[in-house]
Amino acid sequence: MTIPVKDFYDNEMLNELSELAEVSYAIDPELYGKFDVKRGLRDINGRGVLAGLTKIGEVHSYIIDENEMVPVPGRLLYRGIDIADLVEGFTSEGRFGFEETCYLLLFGELPDRRQLASFEEFLASYRKLPRSFVRDMIMKAPSKDIMNVLSRSVLALYSYDDMPDDTSIKNVLRQCIQMIARFPLLAVYGYQAYSHYHGDKSLFIHSPREDLSTAENILHMLRPDSKFTKLEASVLDLALVLHAEHGGGNNSTFVTHVVTSTGTDTYSAMAASLGSLKGPKHGGANIKVVQMFEDIKENIKDWNDDEEIANYLDKILKREAFDKSGLIYGMGHAVYSVSDPRAVILKEYASKLAVSKGCEDEFNLFSKVEKIAPEVIGKIRRIYKGVSANIDFYSGFVYKMLGIPPELYTPIFAISRVVGWSAHRIEELSNKGKIIRPAYKSVAKRRDYVKIDKR
Structure with missing residues (x-):
């Protein structure tokens, strides 16, 4: 029993x-x-302990002036290209950018129109799951946590691969491209199963379309009527681009390097990275931002009153309000201090989406909290660097306006970040590094063994 x-x-x-x-x-x-x-693995001044080298992503937040670290507006570079320039490039032409970003991160160069079209077709050809996989692996064991569905499904895909343990670059690249294509299906179908079996809602399983982008397919598969606007798809596509890579030091990507260094298979490495991203200190933070703002909206009478907002944020910091954690979620970052470039870009598009959705008042509240929170934090907390809004501050709000359920917030992060994980896995394998094994010092006192009758 x-x-x-x-x-x-x-x-x-x-x-x-x-x-x-x-x-x-x-x-x-x-x-x-x-x-x-x-x-x-961080110094008291916020610098990360150097653990490796990468050519994939760069997070830049300070300069050294006369041996002093001086914070500067944050920059994020994909393969040496500033994320702001990358976004400007495809948005100015009215194109989706996630597939172009995938190509850039995986192969180190921007594709021309022919290369991009070929890659999009190649990616679309992998946008399918093995026969009966949805029925056997997703529908028969629905989970209340979609990240669990992703991890379990990724490990199960090992059994459907004829060469699962081949770690040649060619084979790993094939496996990674398949996972980039399949993650949206695994996440959305996992949610549909959850919604049906745990929420008593109608079950919708829409097959992906080869003529749609990754962002469009997510909305197509998620919504019962498969309808969406160009603006909705463009903002989701932008969010995917901004989440795709963040250097080798973020927790889940570092996990990718650590696990890959053992020589294990791609499925095991990706499942480990998913386990890292699931943590609320990493990928789950945007859900807490949305929950915090629901609490703020309920407790602040005048959303335009800076003093009332400041007083309530003060209560949150003093563990007197919201979840009593003492945290203003979405504010602050391990690296960025003056600004998070991803948040700056996403805020601009969140504003456009808010206008189309009639959410201007809520957007203005976000903007006010973004402005006031650093001042409140600075008065109460001793901080060695500045505090600014990070991408989680606006991403949850964007997903909420898109009608994406909270259960999919972190999985969407995974749909995007699997691109960065893939690039870093291939980089680790290509450079044939040693197994990553940092030192831990034991501080246990030495003792003699005591026989059981004398204890």
Whole structure:
């Protein structure tokens, strides 16, 4: 007989063991300073500990002037090209940019029109799942967490691959392009199964269309009537571009390098990266932003009153409001301080979408909080660098206006970031590096073994 989780969780023995565990694992925080341990692999001044080299993405947030680190407006470069220039390039022509960005990140060069068209056709040809996969792997075991569906499905695809363990660049490239094409299907179908089996809603399974872009296909497969506007698809496409890559040091991409360095297969590496992205400190932050703003809207009477907004943000920081975490979600970043270039770009398009959706008042509230929050944080917290809105601040709002359910916010991040993971996996394999194995110092006291009768 299976023991219910609640009964096991409340078990007296488990309570006793958990107390023992908490005591046995606790490490004195002062020891990290004593042994100069860079917790989170970051210095106290915010610089990351150099762990590798990459040609794929660059995150730039400061300059060194007379040996001092001086914060500057953030820049993000894909293969040496500024993200602002990349976005300007395809939006000025009214084109979608995600597929072009995929090509750039994977192959290091911008495609010409012929190369782009061929790549789009190649990607579309992989936009399918093995026969009965949706029925057997997604519908028969629907999950309440779509990131779990993605991870499980990626690992299951290993069984459908004739060469799953071949780590040659050609084969890994084939596997990665397949996953870039398949992630939207896995995520959307996973949501449709969840919506049907756990939400009692009608089940819609729309096949992807080869004539549509990745962003268009997401909206086509997600919506019951498959209808969407050009603006909606363009803003979603932009969000995919902005999330596709963020250097080798972000947690999930670093996981890609670490796991790839062991020589394991592509499916295992991608599943590990998905596990990292699922964490609320990484990919799940935009959901918290949306939840926080719902709370703000309920508790602030005048959305145009700067003082009332500041007072409520003060309560959030002091753990007196919202989730009592003391965090203003969407504000601050491990690297950027003056500005997050992704947030700057997405805000512009969020404004356009807000006008079309009649959400101008809500957008203005976001803008006010973005302006006021750094001032409030600066008064209450000791911070070594500036604080600005990060991309999570606006991405959840954009997804909400697009009618995308919160359950898909992080999976959409994964649909985009799998491109960066793919490029970094190939880079790690191409350079035949050593297995990544940083050092951990033991601070446990040496003890003698005591025989059981004398304990």
